[in-house]
Amino acid sequence: MAEKSKAKxxxxxxxxxxxxxxxxxxxxxxxxxxxxxxxxSRALLFVKTQQWWTVGxxxxxxxxxxAIAKLTGAGPPFVNKLTALLIVVACAAVFMxxxxxxxxxxxxxxxxxxxxxxxxxxxxxxxxxSKAEGDFHRYTLLIFMVTVVVLGAVVTHLGLQxxxxxxxx
Numbered sequence: 001m002a003e004k005s006k007a008k009x010x011x012x013x014x015x016x017x018x019x020x021x022x023x024x025x026x027x028x029x030x031x032x033x034x035x036x037x038x039x040x041s042r043a044l045l046f047v048k049t050q051q052w053w054t055v056g057x058x059x060x061x062x063x064x065x066x067a068i069a070k071l072t073g074a075g076p077p078f079v080n081k082l083t084a085l086l087i088v089v090a091c092a093a094v095f096m097x098x099x100x101x102x103x104x105x106x107x108x109x110x111x112x113x114x115x116x117x118x119x120x121x122x123x124x125x126x127x128x129x130s131k132a133e134g135d136f137h138r139y140t141l142l143i144f145m146v147t148v149v150v151l152g153a154v155v156t157h158l159g160l161q162x163x164x165x166x167x168x169x
Contacts, residue, residue: 025117033114040110047107051100055145058093062086062156069163079160086160090153094146101142108134 025033065082068074074082115126 029117033117037111037114040107040114044104044107044111047100047103051097051142051145054093054096054100055148058089058149059152061089062152065156066159066163069160073167074160074163075167076164079164082160083157086153086156090149093149097142097145097149101138104138 065086069079069082072078115123118126
């Protein structure tokens with residue numbers, strides 16, 4: 001009998017529990033929460049699309065600067081003006097990318113606030129990707145976008161300088 005008392009009790013299966021169990025809500029509030037969630041999700045997708053559109057449009061403006069300089073046979077004064085405009089456009093694009101990032105953060109906070117009121121199953125599925133992982137992905141992409149805009153500006157500046165050098169030869 002002493003041996004039986006030394007036996008370890010069987011382990012209970014681990015159940016992943018959430019910190020908070022949502023308060024019961026009525027159907028009217030549930031509909032409102034679903035609408036808020038849907039609106040925030042759509043806004044999030046819109047903002048991400050706008051970020052990529054901003055990068056692409058900025059690069060197209062840089063190409064247009066090069067084409068204008070090449071087609072007009074631009075001299076140093078005109079290229080200097082294009083270079084100044086290039087800096088303004090690049091700074092504006094970076095600023096917009098950062099503003100869009102803050103907007104994403106706000107929409108994600110809104111989604112998180114709504115998710116707390118949904119079922120534990122919904123929360124578990126929603127939280128498959130951790131906040132830290134999502135933040136890492138978002139900020140990595142932001143750094144990539146800013147880098148692309150800055151490199152595009154540098155390449156355009158070098159190209160404009162090359163156009164002036166070839167014109168003077």
